[in-house]
Amino acid sequence: MADIQITTQEALTQQVFAGLMWALSYPGQAYPLPDDGLSAFSAIGETLVDLETSYFTPHAGLDRYLSQLGGRSKSPNEALYQFYPTLDKSDLANLRHAPTGSYLVPDESATLVIGAAIGAGRGLRLSGPGIQGENDISIGDLPLEFWALRAQMRAYPLGWDIFLVGNDRVLGLPRTTHVEVL
Amino acid sequence: MDNTKETMSNIEKTLSDAEETPSDDLSIVNPKTPLSALAHPHKDYSYAFLDEFAKREIRRRILKAIAIPGYQVPYASREMPMARGWGTGGLQVTLSLVGPGDIVKVIDQGDDDSVNAANLRRFIARMAGVKTTANPLEATLIQSRHRIPEERLREGQALILQVPVPEPLRHIEPSMAKTREMHADADYALMWLVLYEQLVRYGEFVTGASYPVIVNERYLMSPSPIPRWDTPMLHQAAHLTILSAGREKRLYAVPPYTDVHPLEFDDVYFQVESQADRVCRLTGARQKFMNEIPQPDGGSLFSLSDTGYAGKLLKRLQDQDVVIGETYYDENGGFYHAGYLKS
Numbered sequence: 144m145a146d147i148q149i150t151t152q153e154a155l156t157q158q159v160f161a162g163l164m165w166a167l168s169y170p171g172q173a174y175p176l177p178d179d180g181l182s183a184f185s186a187i188g189e190t191l192v193d194l195e196t197s198y199f200t201p202h203a204g205l206d207r208y209l210s211q212l213g214g215r216s217k218s219p220n221e222a223l224y225q226f227y228p229t230l231d232k233s234d235l236a237n238l239r240h241a242p243t244g245s246y247l248v249p250d251e252s253a254t255l256v257i258g259a260a261i262g263a264g265r266g267l268r269l270s271g272p273g274i275q276g277e278n279d280i281s282i283g284d285l286p287l288e289f290w291a292l293r294a295q296m297r298a299y300p301l302g303w304d305i306f307l308v309g310n311d312r313v314l315g316l317p318r319t320t321h322v323e324v325l
Numbered sequence: 326m327d328n329t330k331e332t333m334s335n336i337e338k339t340l341s342d343a344e345e346t347p348s349d350d351l352s353i354v355n356p357k358t359p360l361s362a363l364a365h366p367h368k369d370y371s372y373a374f375l376d377e378f379a380k381r382e383i384r385r386r387i388l389k390a391i392a393i394p395g396y397q398v399p400y401a402s403r404e405m406p407m408a409r410g411w412g413t414g415g416l417q418v419t420l421s422l423v424g425p426g427d428i429v430k431v432i433d434q435g436d437d438d439s440v441n442a443a444n445l446r447r448f449i450a451r452m453a454g455v456k457t458t459a460n461p462l463e464a465t466l467i468q469s470r471h472r473i474p475e476e477r478l479r480e481g482q483a484l485i486l487q488v489p490v491p492e493p494l495r496h497i498e499p500s501m502a503k504t505r506e507m508h509a510d511a512d513y514a515l516m517w518l519v520l521y522e523q524l525v526r527y528g529e530f531v532t533g534a535s536y537p538v539i540v541n542e543r544y545l546m547s548p549s550p551i552p553r554w555d556t557p558m559l560h561q562a563a564h565l566t567i568l569s570a571g572r573e574k575r576l577y578a579v580p581p582y583t584d585v586h587p588l589e590f591d592d593v594y595f596q597v598e599s600q601a602d603r604v605c606r607l608t609g610a611r612q613k614f615m616n617e618i619p620q621p622d623g624g625s626l627f628s629l630s631d632t633g634y635a636g637k638l639l640k641r642l643q644d645q646d647v648v649i650g651e652t653y654y655d656e657n658g659g660f661y662h663a664g665y666l667k668s
Contacts, residue, residue, distance in 0.1 A: 147454050149372040149425055150365050156377065157424045160384045164422070165481070167391045168565045168580050185351050191388075193381050208351045246509035250389040250398050272394055272541055272583035275561075300543060304392040317392035319541060319580075 152189070159190040163306060166315030171269045171278035173261050179311035181205065184226050187256050187306070187313075188212060192224055200226040201234065223251065228258045232286045239292060241303060243318075249300040252318070260284040261309035266325035274320070282307060282314075290324050373420040374452040379403050383421040383576075387567060390578035395540030396508070397491050402574040412445055412470055413571030415487035419468045422483060423453045430457065430464035435472040435614070435630035442470070459633040462650045471534065473555040475613050475634045476650035477661065478564035480581065486549040488570035491577065493537045493547040513545045513588075520588055530595065538587050540579055545588075553587075554597045554614045557660055558653050560585040594667040601658065603627040608638035612658040 149157070155177055162174040178186045185208050192198050194213035199222035200206050209226070210216055219225060220240035227234055244252030264283020267290070270276070285307075293316075296302060302318030316322065354363065371377065379401070386400040405413040423429065429449050433442035437459040445468060450457050458464050461474040461482075468485045478484060494504040497515045507513070516537055523531050530536075534550035538559070548556055549568050559566060559579050569576040579585060587595035603615045606626045613634070615627040629635040640647040653661055660666050 147370060147372060147452060148368060149454075150368075152365070153372045153377065154424070156380070156384075157372075160380075161422070161424065163388060164384075164391065164565075167388055169480070181351060191381065191385055193378060195382065196385070204351050211354060247505055249393050249396060250386075252389075254388065272580045275582050300393050300396060304388065317580075319392065319394065 155186055156190040159186045162313050163187070163190070163315070166306060166313045167304065167317050168273050168315070170271065170273045170315050170317060170320040171280045173309070173312040173314045176308070176311045176313050181228055183308050183311060183313070184228055184256060184258070185209075187308070188214075188224075188226065191254070196224055197222045198224040198226065199237075200228075201237070202226065202228050222253065224254050224256070226256045230257050230259070230285055230289065232288060235286065235288055235292055238289075239296075241296075243296055243298070243301040243303060246301070252301065253303050255303050255305045257305060257307055258284065259307040259309055261307060261312055261314050268323040268325055269316075269320050270323075271317075271320040273317070279325070280314070287324070290322055293322065370452060372453065373423050374405075374448075375403065375417065375420050379417075380421045383417055386576055387418065387421065387578065390567065390576055391565070391580050393544075394580055394583050395538075395544030395546035395577060397575040397577045399574055400576055402571050405571070406448075407444070409572040410489065412441060412468070412487040414569035414573075414576065415468045415470070415485045415571075416445060416449070417571060418485045418567050418569045418576065419449055419466055420452065422466055422485075423449065423455055425454055427453070427465045428456045428458050428463055429453075430459060430461060430467045430633070431469070432467070432472055432474070432631075432633070433470040435474075435616075436632045438632065459636060461633055462648065471550045471552075472614070472630060473551060473558045473653075475629075475631045475652045475654070477653055478562065480563045482564040484564055484566045486551070486566060486568045488547070488549040488568045488575075489572070490535070491547060491568070491570040491573050491575040493535070493545050508544060511543060511545075513539075516545060516588060520590070524590075524593060530589075530593075533598075536587050536595070538585050540585050541583050542586075546577065546579075546585075548585075552598055552614060553595070554600070554654075556585075556587055556595075557597065557662070557665055560665060561662060589667075596668075597660075597666065605629045605635065605638075608635055608642065610635070610638055612654055612656055613652070 158177045162176045166174045176183045188209045192212045192214040196214050197217040198209050198214040199219045219237040241253040260283030264281050267280050269278045305316040307314045386398045390398045431442045431446040433439040446457050461476050466483050470487045498504050535547045536553050536556050540546045566579040589595040600612050605628050614630045616630050618626040637647050637649050
């Protein structure tokens with residue numbers, strides 16, 4: 144019988160994907176990632192990005208890393224996987240044009256991976272699929288305008304799917320989640 | 326020759342440039358590293374059979390499916406070592422999710438021991454080195470053909486349903502280009518018409534398995550050929566459901582705590598198959614989904630379709646220690662979300 148072993152890389156992407164999948168299934172609940180900091184972003188890149196995908200990141204080091212995975216570097220108005228280890232007001236101009244999909248193919252929309260502080264900062268009230276009733280969370284290190292922009296760009300079934308990464312934890316905000324800034 | 330020399334010097338220049346580039350704190354591969362150092366040690370198979378490239382694609386598609394509940398996401402659907410139509414869609418999803426710590430349950434029409442279920446389970450266990458179980462309370466991943474366990478699933482469990490025909494509009498509109506437009510417009514008038522015609526002709530809804538549902542108040546979805554009895558179990562469920570059709574190359578999902586409503590009229594309601602007056606011949610259970618066993622005298626006997634649940638009831642009858650979870654339907658046939666099923 145074949146000797147089945149899991150390589151370090153296979154174990155890493157399996158764990159990262161489990162974190163992403165459960166984070167998106169239960170929005171507002173943080174799930175662990177096997178790496179933290181910038182390595183969490185590169186691990187998510189390794190799990191999702193390859194020569195079939197386009198990506199964008201303003202971070203030079205991460206950009207070089209992602210290009211090695213075979214992904215096509217594209218402008219923020221085209222890239223389907225976008226990585227922002229930090230997001231400030233100046234990034235919002237780029238983000239405004241990130242694809243939200245079309246009614247025929249709503250899945251051709253941007254997945255945003257954004258660095259943020261989970262469990263500290265501005266209070267948010269989440270509701271929608273994956274949440275029983277409402278879920279109050281705190282998210283910091285993001286400009287207030289980001290939430291207004293997300294609400295503006297969200298026209299279900301169109302919208303962005305967002306992963307917030309804080310150290311070694313990930314929190315999902317699919318397009319279905321309604322976010323009320325408290 | 327000149328050209329080759331030029332190319333060589335270009336390569337050398339690129340290499341020396343790369344060396345000067347600081348690598349930040351991410352591990353960027355040094356172009357001078359020999360290929361052998363980058364390769365993994367030889368393995369006969371990738372972990373969980375699918376290679377990383379295949380898994381990445383399915384994983385990306387699964388994330389989009391969860392984000393757009395009920396929307397059918399196309400995926401590549403790799404060749405598997407079994408024929409399409411035998412659960413390759415569910416299998417590819419299971420193999421993309423599974424990790425060494427998972428515990429896997431596979432059922433076919435509620436049965437843990439049917440040929441299809443046994444083969445899939447053995448393959449998954451062999452390729453991923455995971456434990457298997459018949460107990461839905463213990464399992465982290467449950468791959469199923471056409472049934473949902475009677476015991477309630479909980480948060481953090483993933484139910485993976487094998488799907489033959491993912492398109493609920495297939496029988497009324499054969500063109501996939503047109504059904505895609507109909508989903509884009511949320512134009513499901515023809516589906517309502519089908520149900521209305523059933524009422525006019527037969528006096529009741531005669532669609533049995535794959536009863537069409539609206540997910541998150543937007544997409545019409547085929548819940549795979551689960552009986553109507555199982556359809557309400559998808560509504561506001563604690564667990565994640567992923568549905569995958571390998572032959573048709575489509576996958577879709579129902580996230581936890583999501584509204585799933587069967588199509589019904591204001592004055593004629595969706596009904597589950599009545600299990601009243603049916604008693605399991607082995608366990609004496611009532612008000613659970615039963616298999617009908619025709620008898621020579623024209624009558625019928627019944628046995629529980631969910632063999633994992635039946636096994637637990639038998640153990641309890643023999644006074645063995647067994648933990649039986651709460652079920653979706655109580656002993657009187659009442660569904661656990663009160664008021665969801667109208668009468």
